[in-house]
Amino acid sequence: xxxxxxxxxxxxxxxxxxxxxxxxxxxxxxxxxxxxxxxxxxxxxxxxxxxxxxxxxxxxxxxxxxxxxxxxxxxxxxxxxxxxxxxxxxxxxxxxxxxxxxxxxxxxxxxxxxxxxxxxxxxxxxxxxxxxxxxxxxxxxxxxxxxxxxxxxxxxxxxxxxxxxxxxxxxxxxxxxxxxxxxxxxxxxxxxxxxxxxxxxxxxxxxxxxxxxxxxxxxxxxxxxxxxxxxxxxxxxxxxxxxxxxxxxxxxxxxxxxxxxxxxxxxxxxxxxxxxxxxxxxxxxxxxxxxxxxxxxxxxxxxxxxxxxxxxxxxxxxxxxxxxxxxxxxxxxxxxxxxxxxxxxxxxxxxxxxxxxxxxxxxxxxxxxxxxxxxxxxxxxxxxxxxxxxxxxxxxxxxxxxxxxxxxxxxxxxxxxxxxxxxxxxxxxxxxxxxxxxxxxxxxxxxxxxxxxxxxxxxxxxxxxxxxxxxxxxxxxxxxxxxxxxxxxxxxxxxxxxxxxxxxxxxxxxxxxxxxxxxxxxxxxxxxxxxxxxxxxxxxxxxxxxxxxxxxxxxxxxxxxxxxxxxxxxxxxxxxxxxxxxxxxxxxxxxxxxxxxxxxxxxxxxxxxxxxxxxxxxxxxxxxxxxxxxxxxxxxxxxxxxxxxxxxxxxxxxxxxxxxxxxxxxxxxxxxxxxxxxxxxxxxxxxxxxxxxxxxxxxxxxxxxxxxxxxxxxx
Ligand code: C2E
Ligand code: MG
Ligand code: MG
Numbered sequence: 001x002x003x004x005x006x007x008x009x010x011x012x013x014x015x016x017x018x019x020x021x022x023x024x025x026x027x028x029x030x031x032x033x034x035x036x037x038x039x040x041x042x043x044x045x046x047x048x049x050x051x052x053x054x055x056x057x058x059x060x061x062x063x064x065x066x067x068x069x070x071x072x073x074x075x076x077x078x079x080x081x082x083x084x085x086x087x088x089x090x091x092x093x094x095x096x097x098x099x100x101x102x103x104x105x106x107x108x109x110x111x112x113x114x115x116x117x118x119x120x121x122x123x124x125x126x127x128x129x130x131x132x133x134x135x136x137x138x139x140x141x142x143x144x145x146x147x148x149x150x151x152x153x154x155x156x157x158x159x160x161x162x163x164x165x166x167x168x169x170x171x172x173x174x175x176x177x178x179x180x181x182x183x184x185x186x187x188x189x190x191x192x193x194x195x196x197x198x199x200x201x202x203x204x205x206x207x208x209x210x211x212x213x214x215x216x217x218x219x220x221x222x223x224x225x226x227x228x229x230x231x232x233x234x235x236x237x238x239x240x241x242x243x244x245x246x247x248x249x250x251x252x253x254x255x256x257x258x259x260x261x262x263x264x265x266x267x268x269x270x271x272x273x274x275x276x277x278x279x280x281x282x283x284x285x286x287x288x289x290x291x292x293x294x295x296x297x298x299x300x301x302x303x304x305x306x307x308x309x310x311x312x313x314x315x316x317x318x319x320x321x322x323x324x325x326x327x328x329x330x331x332x333x334x335x336x337x338x339x340x341x342x343x344x345x346x347x348x349x350x351x352x353x354x355x356x357x358x359x360x361x362x363x364x365x366x367x368x369x370x371x372x373x374x375x376x377x378x379x380x381x382x383x384x385x386x387x388x389x390x391x392x393x394x395x396x397x398x399x400x401x402x403x404x405x406x407x408x409x410x411x412x413x414x415x416x417x418x419x420x421x422x423x424x425x426x427x428x429x430x431x432x433x434x435x436x437x438x439x440x441x442x443x444x445x446x447x448x449x450x451x452x453x454x455x456x457x458x459x460x461x462x463x464x465x466x467x468x469x470x471x472x473x474x475x476x477x478x479x480x481x482x483x484x485x486x487x488x489x490x491x492x493x494x495x496x497x498x499x500x501x502x503x504x505x506x507x508x509x510x511x512x513x514x515x516x517x518x519x520x521x522x523x524x525x526x527x528x529x530x531x532x533x534x535x536x537x538x539x540x541x542x543x544x545x546x547x548x549x550x551x552x553x554x555x556x557x558x559x560x561x562x563x564x565x566x567x568x569x570x571x572x573x574x575x576x577x578x579x580x581x582x583x584x585x586x587x588x589x590x591x592x593x594x595x596x597x598x599x600x601x602x603x604x605x606x607x608x609x610x611x612x613x614x615x616x617x618x619x620x621x622x623x624x625x626x627x628x629x630x631x632x633x634x635x636x637x638x639x640x641x642x643x644x645x646x647x648x649x650x651x652x653x654x655x656x657x658x659x660x661x662x663x664x665x666x667x668x669x670x671x672x673x674x675x676x677x678x679x680x681x682x683x684x685x686x687x688x689x690x691x692x693x694x695x696x697x698x699x700x701x702x703x704x705x706x707x708x709x710x711x712x713x714x715x
Contacts, residue, residue, distance in 0.1 A: 016043070154171025167183065235250035287420070303420050308326075327358070375450045459495070470492050476545070488544075511549055562578075577605040579630065611629045665684070
């Protein structure tokens with residue numbers, strides 16, 4: 001197609017007069033001034049000529065038969081294209097009333113008789129020029145508006161001299177501003193911006209006004225229909241002729257489609273089309289970054305390399321479509337198996353993170369960051385192998401599938417991303433060789449550790465069922481009197497072959513595997529029932545303390561278990577104390593505090609165990625709901641030899657007392673330690689100096705034989 005340049009034709013003048021002589025004179029003057037002429041004898045003719053020929057200028061007599069000049073002028077103004085035509089009314093001499101009516105009817109100008117014919121021609125040309133400029137401006141304006149609409153652009157400005165704000169309608173529309181006022185105010189301009197970005201935008205603009213600097217800022221707005229759009233906002237400073245900054249001129253553009261396209265490109269480049277998982281490229285990138293982070297923080301991370309066992313068989317027997325469905329199903333299971341909320345509890349780490357990727361075909365990789373210890377990767381690997389080995393129902397087919405997993409661990413196997421990939425891959429082949437449907441570490445010694453841990457987990461589950469767990473009780477002594485006021489329940493595992501296993505060797509595994517939930521419940525119920533027995537035997541309200549560990553602390557149903565135990569045993573709530581470590585307190589923040597507050601609502605006592613070994617921020621003593629502080633035994637044991645420790649103990653006792661808390665010292669082993677603690681006015685103590693933890697029967701015997709009056713060297 002060819003496009004032509006526009007040609008500017010000779011301007012056309014329409015002369016409207018019922019008198020022939022006047023028409024001839026006007027015609028002569030306008031021809032001389034370069035116009036082409038058409039003529040009409042009255043208003044009606046003028047209107048139809050205007051419609052057919054569209055003149056640039058009209059000379060209109062006022063008094064005419066049929067339709068006068070005022071009426072014709074007003075009618076033409078309302079016709080299409082009538083807005084910008086120049087209309088000059090020809091009135092009688094000094095006829096001021098006609099002049100006023102002429103402007104009312106929409107005339108641009110008037111001439112009064114007698115007419116200066118030479119001037120009239122020039123005037124015609126001048127008016128034509130003005131009209132063209134005006135029309136050009138109007139055309140440009142509407143084009144700017146249209147262009148802005150098409151480009152999803154809008155503009156706003158702040159006058160720096162008087163600080164007025166203006167914003168174009170298009171800008172307001174784009175931003176979704178809800179304008180109750182016209183023009184749109186600055187606040188209305190900001191209102192649609194998503195709340196957490198609004199202040200940032202306001203600051204940018206205010207700063208630009210203050211410092212007269214340009215800026216660019218991107219943000220999101222919520223439109224009235226609730227959709228979110230991305231906006232790019234650029235602002236420049238405009239200077240006046242004297243070089244002074246006059247205006248901040250801003251352009252806003254809706255870049256939502258652009259952003260979506262970018263995201264799509266990103267997705268295509270870094271994600272697997274079939275499963276939506278990260279692809280090899282993204283995974284390798286993440287792996288490299290993980291090496292840097294783990295190196296810096298001295299953390300372990302594991303790389304799991306998965307391959308479906310005999311996947312080819314599925315493709316061959318059921319077709320690629322079913323193969324694809326299987327890969328999708330597998331990827332969903334993988335995502336679920338490594339959900340951060342679960343693995344966080346497993347590794348006991350907050351900053352833990354995971355990524356699943358599809359390498360291609362039936363191969364997947366998983367990155368588990370900050371796993372605490374290398375063997376922890378086995379827990380996840382085992383969970384994945386189990387979760388994937390199921391019957392899949394795919395398009396009316398039943399497909400059985402298993403998986404083999406290889407594991408490499410940073411930095412045990414290597415510190416190089418490529419080597420870690422290679423080793424995990426090699427370990428995966430070993431898992432295949434070992435009979436498929438299992439996992440293997442690249443480092444063989446880790447396999448042994450993982451097996452041991454697995455065995456321990458298995459045995460521990462059995463132990464709970466078979467009642468192999470027992471509680472021992474260590475008396476707690478009031479230091480001022482030497483009386484037994486309570487006991488701490490300490491768990492032991494009476495293992496059928498290994499003998500008595502101390503808690504340090506199984507509580508961690510119990511937490512990782514969630515078995516602790518059952519253990520906690522058992523401990524609370526058992527300790528309450530024992531304590532009720534001693535209390536009725538001695539006729540004294542003795543207290544029992546139980547240790548609750550950190551695993552998903554806030555999620556466990558402690559309140560129910562405690563409530564039920566108290567009801568069942570008739571124990572008073574204030575005879576039960578729960579011991580929590582500082583790390584648990586710090587754990588899930590508000591939720592933990594909420595749970596502890598609920599316990600205190602029941603009037604159960606809360607004590608802070610091993611105080612001084614965790615985060616040890618004294619400030620939270622005022623915010624956390626605790627009744628008792630237990631000074632960790634490392635301070636007590638060191639306190640006679642190290643002056644610093646004794647000062648710490650003194651400070652903790654003083655601070656705790658000022659907050660109305662009870663202080664218990666742990667691990668008192670010598671008379672000397674006891675002496676100092678009494679001097680510092682520590683309330684209670686426990687330790688080998690008084691008694692080792694005792695089985696329930698022996699503890700009862702201690703109470704009845706030696707009685708509560710035993711002074712334990714305190715008097
Ligand atoms: P903990 O709560 O700080 O318990 C005090 C530990 O210090 C006990 O070790 C106790 O036997 C020991 N101990 C008491 N007096 C002395 C002393 O004079 N010198 C020395 N060196 N040690 C003393 P145990 O029973 O091995 O318990 C270790 C930790 O296991 C406990 O520390 C507690 O954190 C945890 N634990 C014990 N029982 C349970 C339980 O039922 N549930 C949970 N979740 N954790 C428990
Ligand atoms: Mg304790
Ligand atoms: Mg302790």
